Amino acid sequence: xxxxxxxxxxxxxxxxxxxxxxxxxxxxxxxxxxxxxxxxxxxxxxxxxxxxxxxxxxxxxxxxxxxxxxxxxxxxxxxxxxxxxxxxxxxxxxxxxxxxxxxxxxxxxxxxxxxxxxxxxxxxxxxxxxxxxxxxxxxxxxxxxxxxxxxxxxxxxxxxxxxxxxxxxxxxxxxxxxxxxxxxxxxxxxxxxxxxxxxxxxxxxxxxxxxxxxxxxxxxxxxxxxxxxxxxxxxxxxxxxxxxxxxxxxxxxx
Amino acid sequence: xxxxxxxxxxxxxxxxxxxxxxxxxxxxxxxxxxxxxxxxxxxxxxxxxxxxxxxxxxxxxxxxxxxxxxxxxxxxxxxxxxxxxxxxxxxxxxxxxxxxxxxxxxxxxxxxxxxxxxxxxxxxxxxxxxxxxxxxxxxxxxxxxxxxxxxxxxxxxxxxxxxxxxxxxxxxxxxxxxxxxxxxxxxxxxxxxxxxxxxxxxxxxxxxxxxxxxxxxxxxxxxxxxxxxxxxxxxxxxxxxxxxxxxxxxxxxxxxxxxxxxxxxxxxxxxxxxxxxxxxxxxxxxxxxxxxxxxxxxxxxxxxxxxxxxxxxxxxxxxxxxxxxxxxxxxxxxxxxxxxxxxxxxxxxxxxxxxxxxxxxxxxxxxxxxxxxxxxxxxxxxxxxxxxxxxxxxxxxxxxxxxxxxxxxxxxxxxxxxxxxxxxxxxxxxxxxxxxxxxxxxxxxx
Numbered sequence: 001x002x003x004x005x006x007x008x009x010x011x012x013x014x015x016x017x018x019x020x021x022x023x024x025x026x027x028x029x030x031x032x033x034x035x036x037x038x039x040x041x042x043x044x045x046x047x048x049x050x051x052x053x054x055x056x057x058x059x060x061x062x063x064x065x066x067x068x069x070x071x072x073x074x075x076x077x078x079x080x081x082x083x084x085x086x087x088x089x090x091x092x093x094x095x096x097x098x099x100x101x102x103x104x105x106x107x108x109x110x111x112x113x114x115x116x117x118x119x120x121x122x123x124x125x126x127x128x129x130x131x132x133x134x135x136x137x138x139x140x141x142x143x144x145x146x147x148x149x150x151x152x153x154x155x156x157x158x159x160x161x162x163x164x165x166x167x168x169x170x171x172x173x174x175x176x177x178x179x180x181x182x183x184x185x186x187x188x189x190x191x192x193x194x195x196x197x198x199x200x201x202x203x204x205x206x207x208x209x210x211x212x213x214x215x216x217x218x219x220x221x222x223x224x225x226x227x228x229x230x231x232x233x234x235x236x237x238x239x240x241x242x243x244x245x246x247x248x249x250x251x252x253x254x
Numbered sequence: 255x256x257x258x259x260x261x262x263x264x265x266x267x268x269x270x271x272x273x274x275x276x277x278x279x280x281x282x283x284x285x286x287x288x289x290x291x292x293x294x295x296x297x298x299x300x301x302x303x304x305x306x307x308x309x310x311x312x313x314x315x316x317x318x319x320x321x322x323x324x325x326x327x328x329x330x331x332x333x334x335x336x337x338x339x340x341x342x343x344x345x346x347x348x349x350x351x352x353x354x355x356x357x358x359x360x361x362x363x364x365x366x367x368x369x370x371x372x373x374x375x376x377x378x379x380x381x382x383x384x385x386x387x388x389x390x391x392x393x394x395x396x397x398x399x400x401x402x403x404x405x406x407x408x409x410x411x412x413x414x415x416x417x418x419x420x421x422x423x424x425x426x427x428x429x430x431x432x433x434x435x436x437x438x439x440x441x442x443x444x445x446x447x448x449x450x451x452x453x454x455x456x457x458x459x460x461x462x463x464x465x466x467x468x469x470x471x472x473x474x475x476x477x478x479x480x481x482x483x484x485x486x487x488x489x490x491x492x493x494x495x496x497x498x499x500x501x502x503x504x505x506x507x508x509x510x511x512x513x514x515x516x517x518x519x520x521x522x523x524x525x526x527x528x529x530x531x532x533x534x535x536x537x538x539x540x541x542x543x544x545x546x547x548x549x550x551x552x553x554x555x556x557x558x559x560x561x562x563x564x565x566x567x568x569x570x571x572x573x574x575x576x577x578x579x580x581x582x583x584x585x586x587x588x589x590x591x592x593x594x595x596x597x598x599x600x601x602x603x604x605x606x607x608x609x610x611x612x613x614x615x616x617x618x619x620x621x622x623x624x625x626x627x628x629x630x631x632x633x634x635x636x637x638x639x640x641x642x643x644x645x646x647x648x649x650x651x652x653x654x655x656x657x658x659x660x661x662x663x664x665x666x667x668x669x670x671x672x673x674x675x676x677x678x679x680x681x682x683x684x685x686x687x688x689x690x691x692x693x694x695x696x697x698x699x700x
Contacts, residue, residue: 025692026668028534032661 058089086127122150141165300327320418324377329496333472342385440584544577546684615642
């Protein structure tokens, strides 16, 4: 048994001791509000969706403003006018080449885009390609049921556009020095009015090929159904020069 | 955070020790700042009244590092610290460690105790503690734990003290440190080989300890410690000489050791630093892994994991024993100290991650298969500290993946505890089961 006097304490603490009672062991978390943690993938998806919304909005505006004329009649001045409208919207969007491809896919596969009209869609896609940051753009159109017209309109120098699948009419018209490769077939009026650059169609091509083209080259891996009235430029069919030359006449069906 | 300049004062001490007294490489990085773990943890031990076990090969500065830190944190000349050290050897006795009868008075039929310097000074160094036989290690259990030193029915209680013990790796002359004693150490750290170049420099700078010697003051200390006055009356006298020695150190080498009131104020500041929610949740997560057993209610060294247990991916599967209640205390104390030293206003997960391996490594008993799996792994740390660092890394990865959900689960737990009709969140980690157990306990108390 210890004698109380024998316990010699040193420097008793000036503060009274405080006792912890058994309390809510989670108390400090009481006011915790869980903020949903955003993982990088979420952010990427959100960003991609926001960009797609903008692209889609531009397309809808173009349809509203220009659809009537383009739907009924393709004339060069209406195309230019539509392209100017498309340019106006496209310039305001910060997008990448992948977004263009997503848009092409969304044209047929989402309810958000009410209708696919091959003309305006092609003009709009061309504007997107021409104003994209990337120099190389690849579009996978092979899964689309509709062939898009006017792809590659005014493709500028320094750009290389590869299309996987077939394209519709007026592919690569007004080409301005760019390089366009169509992995499948192209329809009529391909390369019409092009000034410079190169179009390579790996399979077959339709009528009026190179109509009023002012320069550049068109290479066709398959058969050319008909050559248009070419002002200047070269057209090759299966590596053989068919224009200028005697082998082909304008719109000669064979 | 306002620290009245104490933080800078302590960092000056750190730099003085690392630049002039204890040459070694930094081996610990916290928030971009690098430290030498041996000096840092020794400083924190002195500041928070902790207990540190310093391990290492012979001659690599285990004892001297502790001596330098003690001298500067507590203003004692090295001569006094040397005279107060207990060295571990098989013939050590209670009389040499704690106190002996006053033989003069005993002859007169009176009982009184002459306390040893070790029992009286606030800085306690036990050199080569694992050379004490297991039976004699028990003698210092109480003193180490509570600062109570008892002899012949008399007791002195050190209100302020810290303990440093050194231990060599197992060799012919060493014993195992008994588990209850090991658990009482807040942290374990290795005093490492500094590398060939610094080692060469150490040889050139022989006699550096003279800057912390002062024979006159040392004599004054001994006179007070040996005097027959009551222990509590010695304290202010000792403090007086401490301050005189501190002033001498400041004058001669230009750094300011800590006075008693400085240390008390620093401790108040350290104690006021809270753990932020992430630090709290992370601590709970790791503690649950170190104590959880679905089958038997908690980890016990005598029980073994059953085959096919759901919780095979957690630390509980890799260890044999259960974390003690001293573990969270040590983690909190040292992480608060580190946060204070770094000028942070709260303890965050980075402080915890830095401190935890040193608080865990001596307290975990790994299963043999884990030891054999990892013993050949490439590492810089001693095996136990390496394993603890790996464990902390693994759990912090788990925490990162589910921190919000866990905090949410704890928040829901708090609401249920206060009576809201909610259901605890489910989760795969042992912590979610622990939360549910606490809530069940609360419901049963109602």
